Amino acid sequence: MSSRVCLVHYHEIGLKGKNRSTFENQLVTNLHRALRDFDLAEIKRVSGHILVSATSGRVSEEMAAAISQVPGVARVSMAYLCGLDGDEYCAAAVQALGEFGPFNSFKVHARRSATNYELHTLDINRLVGGVLCEAFPDKKVEMHNPDATVFVHVVQGSVYVYAASQVGVGGLPVGTAGKVVTLLSSGFDSPVATWMVGRRGAICVPVHFSGRPQTSDTSEWLCRDICDALTPSGVVGRLYVVPFGERQREISLAVPQSLRIITYRRVMFAVAERIAKIEGAKALVTGESLGQVASQTLDNIAAVDEIATIPVLRPLIGSDKQEIMRRAMQIGTHDLSAQAVDDCCTLFMPRRPETHARLEAVHEAWDSFDHDAMIEELVDTAEYLDYDQCPSYRAPKRWRRHHRELGPAQRTDLVEGDSN
Numbered sequence: 001m002s003s004r005v006c007l008v009h010y011h012e013i014g015l016k017g018k019n020r021s022t023f024e025n026q027l028v029t030n031l032h033r034a035l036r037d038f039d040l041a042e043i044k045r046v047s048g049h050i051l052v053s054a055t056s057g058r059v060s061e062e063m064a065a066a067i068s069q070v071p072g073v074a075r076v077s078m079a080y081l082c083g084l085d086g087d088e089y090c091a092a093a094v095q096a097l098g099e100f101g102p103f104n105s106f107k108v109h110a111r112r113s114a115t116n117y118e119l120h121t122l123d124i125n126r127l128v129g130g131v132l133c134e135a136f137p138d139k140k141v142e143m144h145n146p147d148a149t150v151f152v153h154v155v156q157g158s159v160y161v162y163a164a165s166q167v168g169v170g171g172l173p174v175g176t177a178g179k180v181v182t183l184l185s186s187g188f189d190s191p192v193a194t195w196m197v198g199r200r201g202a203i204c205v206p207v208h209f210s211g212r213p214q215t216s217d218t219s220e221w222l223c224r225d226i227c228d229a230l231t232p233s234g235v236v237g238r239l240y241v242v243p244f245g246e247r248q249r250e251i252s253l254a255v256p257q258s259l260r261i262i263t264y265r266r267v268m269f270a271v272a273e274r275i276a277k278i279e280g281a282k283a284l285v286t287g288e289s290l291g292q293v294a295s296q297t298l299d300n301i302a303a304v305d306e307i308a309t310i311p312v313l314r315p316l317i318g319s320d321k322q323e324i325m326r327r328a329m330q331i332g333t334h335d336l337s338a339q340a341v342d343d344c345c346t347l348f349m350p351r352r353p354e355t356h357a358r359l360e361a362v363h364e365a366w367d368s369f370d371h372d373a374m375i376e377e378l379v380d381t382a383e384y385l386d387y388d389q390c391p392s393y394r395a396p397k398r399w400r401r402h403h404r405e406l407g408p409a410q411r412t413d414l415v416e417g418d419s420n
Helices: 020-034 061-068 086-098 121-135 189-201 218-232 245-254 256-277 298-305 321-331 359-366 371-380
Strands: 005-008 040-046 049-054 075-082 105-112 146-153 158-162 165-167 179-183 203-210 239-243 281-286 381-385
Touching: 005 061, 005 158, 020 040, 020 049, 020 061, 049 061, 061 075, 061 165, 061 189, 075 086, 086 121, 086 146, 086 158, 121 146, 165 239, 165 321, 165 371, 179 189, 179 256, 189 203, 189 281, 203 218, 203 256, 203 321, 218 256, 218 321, 239 371, 245 256, 245 371, 256 281, 256 359, 256 371, 298 359
Parallel strands: 105 146, 179 203, 179 281, 203 239
Antiparallel strands: 005 049, 005 075, 040 049, 075 158, 075 165, 146 158, 239 381
């Protein structure tokens, strides 16, 4: 009797060379973490795929949906796992096509990874196709662009049969591209940027700059909800919150009004880079899109980037707002980001922000206050929340206590010491 399993397909990983097994093993590790709340029996590599089985012998659609959210997965198919008996896998093909949904035409696509099986792929196609024609006499066989395709794969003494697949998020397994620090707000852009870099294999450590104490802590909790929404993908290792409101007030009193935003962002970049060095991260990530707001012109981006000594990645730089919002809908952060809350972005905003800052003026504004002391203080007052859905994340030694809740009443106790 055939059992029901999830057959996980990947595309980009399959193009890797001698280090392909590293990517496959990381994907297996990430799937174990993503499926820990399910009836999981085994996850193993099987001839260019990954096989997920349940202890009950039948995986669920919910399990397949969870698998599809893990970066590195191109498609996931709920397949029937059969023996080499033709009657068994033909019966499974009838079931698989019957569960496909509405269709008028179909074809059979057979493949052998084991050449010791006596039937050739053409023979398998004819055998299974003949049974399906008898089972669905009102449907026609169409070799080009059929509505449904029944796949029959002979692999290592077993036959996998499936027709329907869920599309996965693709990309590379989280943990194969190092660690990055992302600047996270409660808006649409930065959560999407975080997800996109995580989808390329990076472990993401978001840093949120809160307007507290000048504003409430609502944006902090909203950012936590956003990270919770990203949890199924496993891209977030830890969320930092930096209370920035009082320091913004100091900056607003010291620098020209038109240069406030650029100065705010230079401080944010400097703090994020300090956290990146403590975390061992290799780059910063922002959700900036060219020309979208005053701070995102080329001149202003250059004035802010000057403060960073590690690469600054901007995965949304060429995207427009509608594209970003569609992606936010896809990853589950849209409705959270649509909520209007006060955060540091709304504090002490200039009436006429500079759109083409001159570096001489920026340097003069930067030297008008003790930025080094401010950056040091902001790093030392950072609070954090860990996410254990990212198996590759390793916490730095500087912050030794893990906290499950954020908010003004849960200040992090910092331990000075080794920052590696």
